[in-house]
Amino acid sequence: MSESGIKILWVDDEIEHLKAHILFLKEKGYDLDTATNGYDALEMVEKSFYDLIFLDENMPGITGLETLGKLKELRSELPVIMITKSEEEDIMDQAIGNQIADYLIKPVNPRQILLSIKKHLNKRDLVTKTTTSGYQSQFGQIALQINDSFTHNDWSEVYKKLIYWELELEQGDGTMDEVLSMQKNEATQTFTKFIKRNYLSWLNEPDEAPLMSHNLVKEKVLPHLNKQQKVFFIVIDNFRYDQWEVLKKVISDDYLVEDDSPYYSILPTATQYARNSIFAGLLPSQIKEYYPQYWVDDDSEEGKNKYESELLGTLLERFRMKNSYAYRKITDSDAGKNLLDDLHKLLKNDLNAIVFNFVDMLSHARTEVKMIKELARDEAAYRSLTQSWYMHSPLRELLHRLKEEDVKIVLTTDHGTTRVQNPVKVIGDRAVNTNLRYKQGKNLSYKSKEVYEILNPSEGHLPRYNVSTAYIFACNNDFFAYPNNYNHYVGYYRDTFQHGGISLEEIIIPCATLSGKK
Template sequence: MQEPTILWADDEIDLLKPHILFLKDKGYTIKTVTNGSDALDAFKAEHFDLIFLDENMPGLTGLETLTEIKNINTDIPVVLITKSEEEYLMEDAIGSKIDDYLIKPVNPKQILLTIKKILDNKRLVGEKTASAYQQDFRNLLMTLNDNLSYEEWADVYKKLIYWELELQNLEDQGMHEILTQQKREANTQFSKFVEKNYVKWLNHPEDAPTQSHQLLRTKVFPFLDSTPTFFVLIDNLRYDQWKIISPIVSEYFRIESEESYYSILPTATQYARNAIFAGLLPSEMEKRHPNLWQNDDDEGGKNMYEEDFLADHLKRARKEVKFSYTKVLNYEQGKDLVDNIHNLINNPFNVIVYNFVDMLSHARTEMEIIRELASDEKAYRSLTLSWFENSPLLEALKKLSQKNIRLVITTDHGTIRVKTPSKVVGDRNTNTNLRYKQGKNLAFDAKEVFHVKNPADAFLPKVNVSQSFIFAKEDEYFIYPNNYNQFVNYYNNTFQHGGISLEEMVIPFIMLSSKG
């Protein structure tokens, strides 16, 4: 690898010879000049990896030289060195996009630390991160062999996401493959855990995690008598996507708690999201609201009556509060939300359902350009971040941050990138979702699915006597044997939901308050 080359401009450069010899011994090439004009001439003539500028030079000052250099190349890192500790000078330097700021006298090791921090930061951080993950890998491996509780499974998932985000910029393909395999093994064990416990959770909620139908009653309704609450549900928002946007949100809000809950099965919008707003499981919704509940084979939209479900839920909970319900399905509706946000402040409870991430996952399946832009998990997160930074939702949140409100950010279910086809046979009335199937006389490989023979056991609607449900596990997706290769080519590596995985079931639930 080529030695890094450094340009050092200081009118007292002769006094710095010990520093320069020290750096040369460390493998750096140093070019010295005594004023800003010569620094600019050298910069235009040669390539440098880093520039040191003395602030108090004859002719062009360090800050003036910095401005000229940044006009030529904004990417070159520059360090300002000065005798002055005046605050205005520091602020001017920071405003001029300086990379570091040192006060004279400086010692050689201080200079070396600055060089490493700027030039070797990526490599050093990468090496340290890889080393830390290797140490934690064994702990995670041992943890997966334990008999974990639902709280511990949520912690395992958060730990895996932590490492996925830490390693995502590391150019070590082997490390990525190890983590990918570890996530796959975690999902294998988690699927067995859910298969063993899910029906028991529904029938014995005292020994179960908080699930979709309990979310509002246990985590939101108790606060409605105090501060106005905004409940923002971003459809399909996984925990890793929340971690990507959370630094932006935390600029405007204080994160009071970062918890998780479990989505019910199927992890699909019509089941999980309706359960949140109704405070009921699917079979209970069908019984209590026969005119509102829609089964898979019913015609029409499956999430048309969320506001009605919510109104009834509030009434049953004896929360006689004024509330609003806003669903945003496109950019124009998002701008309408921004314009109308001031009218919602006086309501004790406001629900906002924002649909972009769900549309992104579906668009990735349907549109070739989105497939290319979101080719892997890192790119998928990057698209989510880009959307959020430029979305009307962020505009609305900025306005809310100026008011004394409580904010909840959550979702109804996540998604998983599917890679393993699983053959299933059903009649023409079988639903189309790739991660769960319900119908009569389903044929499948029993080892690859969680089979609920009697839907009533899992509080699922039962349309006919021979109906059952099957749920895909890990990264599998259901494919009919007819046109098998065509469907595999179309759906492989797409983001789907409805089945059992950490990504789909372990849901972020974030409670925030205004910083003001």
């Protein structure tokens, strides 16, 4: 394969000794210029465009390190590979501090040089080729795994594998994106059938069930408290497993990820139900029955998660836990600053529960604000925005400070979200809730084959508001739309991120236990 079009500058005061290397690269199709000192190199970079520079460190006049600094002033993005006879650590540190692309020790052979070029100039092409080939070889195996998934653990593994390839292929040129998307859709449709067959039995036969919302604190938090271990229980609202995989790479710099097996959200995969269930350690109908003062109905104007702190208190009381605890909800930068300011106080508690609402706010803003929709146009961009938020968030600062403390971090979410495409018509009265992925009410009209229906709410451990209350859930990438003003409604909500229904993204969600490396 010809490499024509790539222009390289090689700077070395003994350039005549490198004729064999230069000839080798020219035979490979590279366009090569040479310079014997830093001053000439800087002048050449000012006048011509180069894709890459090989720079000798030990030159008379202006040194390689000095030349490197000036080159970065001229073109900060230009990759520079430093070549030197010296293995002194301080020289390496200075070179790396000036953001060199690579560091080679003399004598170098032509193959080393070629490998370094490919590593820095052909990386995208090589990654695309390798990942495309890897996914193609795995495609058939994943298809078989989708068809042979009969347990919740099987489906967790399928979903994790699909996310792995989605993140890998994201680094390439997009040639396999459509194929992966089709396979994800097939997986989601098969997963939906799996949930329809098993969901109600999980609630009534817990021995066969996956870890679900109402048992999360019992299984992931209380065991640490029983061992006299302080715990920070952090819930990122509306947080998907693929977003966790991206943040994990950053968090792992400071923390050991002891376990990040996903768990399953209850239905509806909506904050009012799933998150209240987490903090109460109960299913929604049980919360309404045992603690009616802490349950807020769908049609109420009151905040649906107003009593999470109180619900957490009832959970600890039921398990006869005498631990001190505090609850915080972070919805803006001021609340984040107050949290960090109060950290010394929070460290005195056995348990701190902290909810971060940014990702959920981002999801809603993407629906309502055109600019945000452009910034988060697809899953990859949505992940990128989430990562950008985290890098500058009070959550990152909190984790940075806690890595020095003897605490366990349990980081999780209440549900995920999915990008909807296909409208499904439903008719209901004014009392029906407004969520696009689930409906609760009486006299609902719909095509039963298009939804998952729970006609007897007690079977799904869901609150019954009147004799004819029913729940229906959108599946796959569907969303509910009313017949009146249908076209406008569909146009507004299609391609937005929604939650409340049944999909891999909404139901199979992250829960990670972390401990500081120090």
